[in-house]
Amino acid sequence: MVVTRFAPSPTGYLHIGGLRTALFSYLWARKNGGKFVLRIEDTDKARNSEEAAQKILQAFTWLGLSSDEEIVYQSQRDDIYRKYIQQLLDENKAYYCYMTKEELDALREEQQAKKERPRYDGRYRDFSGTPPKGVEPVIRIKAPTSGTITVHDGIKGSIEFKVEDMLDDFIIARSDGSPTYNFVVAVDDALMGITDVIRGDDHLSNTPKQIVVYNALGFEVPKFYHVPMIHNAQGKKLSKRDGATDVMEYKKMGYLPEALLNFLVRLGWSHGDQEIFSLEEMVSLFDPSDINRSASIYNVEKLDWLNAHYIKNSSNERIERLLEEDFGFILSSHDKKEVLLDALKERAKTLKDIVDMAQEILNPPSQYDPKAVKKAFKADAKEILEDFKNTLAQKESLHLPVDYHDVMEEVVQKRQIGFGKIGQPLRVSLLGKLGGPGLDVVMTVIGKEETIARIDKALREL
Numbered sequence: 001m002v003v004t005r006f007a008p009s010p011t012g013y014l015h016i017g018g019l020r021t022a023l024f025s026y027l028w029a030r031k032n033g034g035k036f037v038l039r040i041e042d043t044d045k046a047r048n049s050e051e052a053a054q055k056i057l058q059a060f061t062w063l064g065l066s067s068d069e070e071i072v073y074q075s076q077r078d079d080i081y082r083k084y085i086q087q088l089l090d091e092n093k094a095y096y097c098y099m100t101k102e103e104l105d106a107l108r109e110e111q112q113a114k115k116e117r118p119r120y121d122g123r124y125r126d127f128s129g130t131p132p133k134g135v136e137p138v139i140r141i142k143a144p145t146s147g148t149i150t151v152h153d154g155i156k157g158s159i160e161f162k163v164e165d166m167l168d169d170f171i172i173a174r175s176d177g178s179p180t181y182n183f184v185v186a187v188d189d190a191l192m193g194i195t196d197v198i199r200g201d202d203h204l205s206n207t208p209k210q211i212v213v214y215n216a217l218g219f220e221v222p223k224f225y226h227v228p229m230i231h232n233a234q235g236k237k238l239s240k241r242d243g244a245t246d247v248m249e250y251k252k253m254g255y256l257p258e259a260l261l262n263f264l265v266r267l268g269w270s271h272g273d274q275e276i277f278s279l280e281e282m283v284s285l286f287d288p289s290d291i292n293r294s295a296s297i298y299n300v301e302k303l304d305w306l307n308a309h310y311i312k313n314s315s316n317e318r319i320e321r322l323l324e325e326d327f328g329f330i331l332s333s334h335d336k337k338e339v340l341l342d343a344l345k346e347r348a349k350t351l352k353d354i355v356d357m358a359q360e361i362l363n364p365p366s367q368y369d370p371k372a373v374k375k376a377f378k379a380d381a382k383e384i385l386e387d388f389k390n391t392l393a394q395k396e397s398l399h400l401p402v403d404y405h406d407v408m409e410e411v412v413q414k415r416q417i418g419f420g421k422i423g424q425p426l427r428v429s430l431l432g433k434l435g436g437p438g439l440d441v442v443m444t445v446i447g448k449e450e451t452i453a454r455i456d457k458a459l460r461e462l
């Protein structure tokens, strides 16, 4: 069975790069009928917070990605780590090291002077004398001293790390007994039965160390997939300046979860030139070995395009609920809300756009854009507007956009003018600017009385 995991450190929010590897892990487990598990890596008490962990879990709830097993918290597993550290000590695969900070510093200086890579020199590896007094020892693992460690990576191929270049007997427990990062990750992945580790390639240099731990404990080494980073258009690592990196910011900006997931799955993975993927399709098509070897480029226009697609295809009920939940924008009592939502869904890139456009329609314009006024109110514009208003005033049973359209049509025919001649001044009167959704929709939503009131005000003030 394929078991994957996502293992965030709760130092802040859920980063979209992290979410992407979580999604890949989730899809791969689903595709194989396996399991996806969340593990919160909260051993660093100074940097981790319960609040950050909750935020990360909220993001998962929003996206609809859930852990198939109880969420694992590293902070609750100290006994387990200590047990395995003891096992390594008992088997002589790890040892106490009594080097003081001063000794370590001296060693490092010596190595630097000789232009050597700073590394622990193994002086306590086979120590059998009397330990020096007054030093709380750390525990180091016996790593190989020569040769290579090969990471078989499902994306990058086999990568050989020369022990000499990057490894020493690294610390697995600090002097206070607390286990270190690479040790706990390897122990957890093994005990949780993780078969496929999919994570960012910023972790690649940790992998040989984790393999040392697996080997020392006799655990099977999982498959690894190190996913290249997300870059900005300039080829640099994505930063906050390039767009939001906090997943929940996307919710606040009015993106739908399926749009964000669809966007992220395409960052670094593709299936022909298909752009739109439902979650079911992602599950059936995804394979981590198809992930690109090079970095992917973040492109917010693509996200907007996908979001517009998913908004358009969402039911009005859902959109109405999200507008209320996420933006406090309540439409429930509006009798023409269906007409409004049908029209705005076609034009919006985000839910926030819908709120902004709806407000522009529902509230009378607080000011008129001078450029639009200049353009729209030429020659006999006011006369035409007056004519339209009077024609409209006589009509009964105006319910649908087509009813309003017919009134405009009637005036256009009668006066033998183009639609723009009436459309432009009417638009400025109703919305204060040119642009925006169809006037027939605007009039239907605000109704006949309000339409006339706005025209009257424009006739008075412009």
Ligand code: GLU
Residues within 6 Å of the ligand: 006, 007, 008, 009, 041, 185, 198, 199, 200, 203
């Ligand atoms: N906790 C690590 C992080 O947040 C991930 C560890 C891993 O995936 O192995 O970057």
